Amino acid sequence: MKLTLKRPDAQSADVRRALGLGAAAIALLAVTACSGSESTGNSEKVDVGGQLVAQMPAAKGDVDNIVWNLTDGEPDSLDPRMAATYSGGQVVNNLCEPLVTNDAEYNLTPNLAEFEQVSPTELRYTLIADAEFWDGTPVTAEDVAYSLNRAAEPSSFVNFIYANVKSIEATGDREVTVRFSKPDEMFNNEMTTIAGLIVEKDFTEKAADKVGTPGGGLMCSGPFELTSWTSGDSIELTRNDTYWNPDRRPFAASVKFTFVTDTTAVTQALESGEIDGAYELAASSLGSLADSSVGNLVFGPSTQSVHFDVAGPDGPLADLKLREALGLVVDREGIAEKIYNGAASPLYTSVTPTTWPSDESDLYQAAYDKFESARTYDVEKAKSLVEESDYSGQEIVLATVAGDETQGRVAQLLQQDAKQAGINIKIQTLQPLVMAQAGYDAAKRKGLDLMFSESFNGVQDPLEPTGFMFLPGAFYNYTNFSDPTVTANLVQARQSFDGAERARLFLAAQEIYEAANATIPVVSTNTATFLSKDLTGAITSFAYWAMPQMAYVGSTKD
Amino acid sequence: MRQLPGPILHVIRTLAAAAGTMLAASFVIFVALALAPGDPVSQILGPRASDAQRAQMRDQLGLDDPVLVRYWHWLTGALRGDFGTSLTYREDVSALLEPRILTTALLVLMATILILLVGLSLGTLGGTSDRWRPAVNALVGLGVAIPGFIAGSALISLFAVRLGWFPTFGAGSGFTDRVWHLTLPAIALAMGWSAYVAQMTSAAVSEENKREHVLTARGRGISRASVFRRHVLLNASIPVLTASGLTVAGLVAGSVVVESVFAIDGLGSLLVKSVSSKDYAPVTAISMIIVAVFVIVTTTIDLAQVALDPRLRKQTR
Numbered sequence: 121m122k123l124t125l126k127r128p129d130a131q132s133a134d135v136r137r138a139l140g141l142g143a144a145a146i147a148l149l150a151v152t153a154c155s156g157s158e159s160t161g162n163s164e165k166v167d168v169g170g171q172l173v174a175q176m177p178a179a180k181g182d183v184d185n186i187v188w189n190l191t192d193g194e195p196d197s198l199d200p201r202m203a204a205t206y207s208g209g210q211v212v213n214n215l216c217e218p219l220v221t222n223d224a225e226y227n228l229t230p231n232l233a234e235f236e237q238v239s240p241t242e243l244r245y246t247l248i249a250d251a252e253f254w255d256g257t258p259v260t261a262e263d264v265a266y267s268l269n270r271a272a273e274p275s276s277f278v279n280f281i282y283a284n285v286k287s288i289e290a291t292g293d294r295e296v297t298v299r300f301s302k303p304d305e306m307f308n309n310e311m312t313t314i315a316g317l318i319v320e321k322d323f324t325e326k327a328a329d330k331v332g333t334p335g336g337g338l339m340c341s342g343p344f345e346l347t348s349w350t351s352g353d354s355i356e357l358t359r360n361d362t363y364w365n366p367d368r369r370p371f372a373a374s375v376k377f378t379f380v381t382d383t384t385a386v387t388q389a390l391e392s393g394e395i396d397g398a399y400e401l402a403a404s405s406l407g408s409l410a411d412s413s414v415g416n417l418v419f420g421p422s423t424q425s426v427h428f429d430v431a432g433p434d435g436p437l438a439d440l441k442l443r444e445a446l447g448l449v450v451d452r453e454g455i456a457e458k459i460y461n462g463a464a465s466p467l468y469t470s471v472t473p474t475t476w477p478s479d480e481s482d483l484y485q486a487a488y489d490k491f492e493s494a495r496t497y498d499v500e501k502a503k504s505l506v507e508e509s510d511y512s513g514q515e516i517v518l519a520t521v522a523g524d525e526t527q528g529r530v531a532q533l534l535q536q537d538a539k540q541a542g543i544n545i546k547i548q549t550l551q552p553l554v555m556a557q558a559g560y561d562a563a564k565r566k567g568l569d570l571m572f573s574e575s576f577n578g579v580q581d582p583l584e585p586t587g588f589m590f591l592p593g594a595f596y597n598y599t600n601f602s603d604p605t606v607t608a609n610l611v612q613a614r615q616s617f618d619g620a621e622r623a624r625l626f627l628a629a630q631e632i633y634e635a636a637n638a639t640i641p642v643v644s645t646n647t648a649t650f651l652s653k654d655l656t657g658a659i660t661s662f663a664y665w666a667m668p669q670m671a672y673v674g675s676t677k678d
Numbered sequence: 679m680r681q682l683p684g685p686i687l688h689v690i691r692t693l694a695a696a697a698g699t700m701l702a703a704s705f706v707i708f709v710a711l712a713l714a715p716g717d718p719v720s721q722i723l724g725p726r727a728s729d730a731q732r733a734q735m736r737d738q739l740g741l742d743d744p745v746l747v748r749y750w751h752w753l754t755g756a757l758r759g760d761f762g763t764s765l766t767y768r769e770d771v772s773a774l775l776e777p778r779i780l781t782t783a784l785l786v787l788m789a790t791i792l793i794l795l796v797g798l799s800l801g802t803l804g805g806t807s808d809r810w811r812p813a814v815n816a817l818v819g820l821g822v823a824i825p826g827f828i829a830g831s832a833l834i835s836l837f838a839v840r841l842g843w844f845p846t847f848g849a850g851s852g853f854t855d856r857v858w859h860l861t862l863p864a865i866a867l868a869m870g871w872s873a874y875v876a877q878m879t880s881a882a883v884s885e886e887n888k889r890e891h892v893l894t895a896r897g898r899g900i901s902r903a904s905v906f907r908r909h910v911l912l913n914a915s916i917p918v919l920t921a922s923g924l925t926v927a928g929l930v931a932g933s934v935v936v937e938s939v940f941a942i943d944g945l946g947s948l949l950v951k952s953v954s955s956k957d958y959a960p961v962t963a964i965s966m967i968i969v970a971v972f973v974i975v976t977t978t979i980d981l982a983q984v985a986l987d988p989r990l991r992k993q994t995r
Binding site (some may be wrong): 193196197274275277329330333334335350351352353354378379380381382384385386388389391392394395551552553554556557559560 | 714715716717718720721723727728731766767768769773774777778831834835838839842845846847848849938939940941943944947948951954955956
């Protein structure tokens with residue numbers, strides 16, 4: 121999926137919202153937000169030191185309370201199947217638990233259950249944890265089957281993850297069996313995300329539509345219990361003292377999530393120590409936070425990325441040479457350094473390196489290196505490609521979200537560089553809702569040639585994003601890309617449970633679809649975390665989004 | 679047919695005009711929102727919903743009905759006190775508004791007190807004392823020139839971050855804590871308006887000071903304080919009252935910016951958030967509150983002026 125999403129950068133009277141729509145998990149989730157002009161004052165560079173960190177040194181001692189800011193704003197919902205926003209996903213993963221889970225480096229481990237791929241079309245989960253819901257009733261196979269079936273309903277944001285699922289049934293006291301209409305290697309990975317969180321059946325049935333609203337509450341089994349949600353002000357959690365898993369026992373007795381979205385306000389609250397920590401910080405605030413004496417700013421690996429998507433099959437960008445030329449005038453190094461203040465790295469393929477499965481990363485790296493050298497910033501090469509093409513100076517319209525300063529600056533940089541190569545780019549800003557609509561409605565993309573897109577993957581699997589972009593009729597296949605080899609390989613890879621085989625199939629497909637330049641990669645953005653000097657242990661990779669990340673944060677002292 | 683007495687007729691006309699204004703404003707707001715681009719369903723269902731799901735949701739929410747039909751539904755509901763359900767929060771608008779109204783009302787009240795204290799005393803000082811006038815004018819000029827969000831940021835970095843006297847954000851809980859949280863925002867909100875009220879007061883007072891009856895009274899040896907109270911202040915109070923009233927109404931609208939700078943969750947920030955997601959129910963409800971405050975304040979001023987000024991009273995006959 122893609123998403124039109126945006127990083128939190130906002131200023132005062134505007135709003136930023138995660139329109140979250142989204143989907144999380146498989147596919148990327150999309151979050152759209154708009155933001156306002158942020159203050160431009162900060163152009164200091166942040167020294168990332170080239171080193172990305174997935175987790176801070178482990179916490180040593182308990183703390184009474186942590187105040188953590190949700191920089192993307194108040195969640196729309198804490199119902200796991202609807203919590204497909206930065207904020208919603210982050211909070212709910214402290215409350216509700218999945219059957220299987222990831223660590224900070226995306227390694228899959230059993231959690232509530234262990235799993236067995238009984239056959240390519242049958243996956244069996246067996247409950248191993250002695251887990252109880254907050255009301256003291258045990259987590260049963262019936263609750264699990266109920267939760268997964270509920271996530272698979274058509275009205276659920278994450279139902280697309282269940283596209284290949286035929287049935288989910290409790291097949292024993294502690295056993296749930298998922299049967300598939302066709303094999304799906306991705307499903308079990310996706311169960312680590314909001315698509316696989318377990319809720320209590322009785323409570324959820326009774327609360328019905330009100331589940332996960334400020335008034336309706338939630339009943340789960342996670343390391344924290346939901347104490348209160350004061351709409352517009354804060355969400356408070358308290359430690360679940362009967363929690364079954366000692367590895368994830370929280371250091372903090374309570375956590376308060378605040379919803380400050382204004383960039384200046386967030387920075388000031390962090391600097392005054394009123395807020396202890398925050399993720400998803402605006403690029404423009406990183407300069408002053410890096411210098412702060414009250415806390416540490418850490419960059420971690422993330423599956424988030426920024427692209428220019430070709431918005432339709434027609435128009436001047438139907439010319440493949442022109443698309444290739446555009447890819448050469450993107451000054452990725454400059455964008456990462458000057459606009460993202462170091463919180464981003466140049467990106468040369470549609471899929472980000474952090475999305476590669478760790479076991480086969482060498483294979484993926486070798487393929488990536490070729491794209492990197494072929495696509496390095498080169499205005500002269502772009503110029504000759506433009507001359508060879510049929511392009512004769514027509515306006516190329518690039519859509520960005522209104523009020524988003526980071527997008528605006530990236531777009532302007534592209535505009536200047538493209539001009540030198542003879543490409544005439546016009547920037548058009550769209551309201552966040554209109555941009556979100558253009559993401560799925562071809563009629564709204566009429567007149568647009570390129571769309572600024574920000575997206576992330578829910579799991580470490582390159583098939584997740586590509587399945588939504590390069591299969592015929594896929595959701596984000598704006599250019600109607602269709603190639604029999606690509607289709608066959610992507611479909612076959614998803615049905616294969618062998619990592620090396622998947623890498624081979626995928627990389628062969630990548631070779632073909634990348635040549636079409638249907639999306640022009642710009643940068644992969646890093647997760648930026650700020651945490652008070654008194655605290656440590658925070659997960660600083662984007663894996664935080666699908667982990668009970670607050671459980672790890674605690675005192676630096678015993 | 680017997681004529682109603684003039685003042686009563688005037689009150690009835692004024693009230694009818696107020697109701698008409700509310701009705702017209704609600705219509706314009708509702709239709710403008712409906713015509714604005716963007717589909718609220720894209721927010722509710724997310725980007726991966728199928729066309730059928732979207733169509734069903736639009737149908738369920740009645741979004742495909744003609745605007746006039748939807749407006750009628752909204753209006754009849756509103757008259758019964760039902761302002762609808764928020765699309766994003768899935769909660770009744772009244773439940774969303776309740777805590778926020780208190781926050782914004784307290785903020786506006788605190789700012790009003792500041793404005794009246796500072797604006798009236800500075801204005802009176804500037805209007806009566808030649809010695810103080812330049813200093814007052816300089817202060818007022820500064821107050822008018824500094825936008826609220828800049829003042830807010832500056833106040834936070836000095837009094838909250840540097841000195842640590844006040845919190846940097848939020849609305850607090852419990853009365854004392856709330857007042858403590860809202861002090862800096864109220865100052866930021868009050869600055870520009872205090873200057874405006876001071877300007878109006880200063881002009882009105884100095885104009886009244888030069889009037890013949892004031893000079894005559896002074897000439898007759900009546901004490902300055904008594905002249906000031908009975909002749910200057912009373913007459914100057916009509917333009918000042920008008921300016922102050924509009925100020926209070928403007929504060930509700932102005933709170934949008936200040937609430938955002940201080941991350942206070944009041945009506946203003948909810949309005950901004952709801953507009954961006956085309957969440958009809960909260961947008962119309964909050965807009966109507968703002969319009970209502972304007973209408974009530976202007977109507978009250980209108981009626982109060984009649985009470986204060988015998989000439990106006992005569993005209994209404």
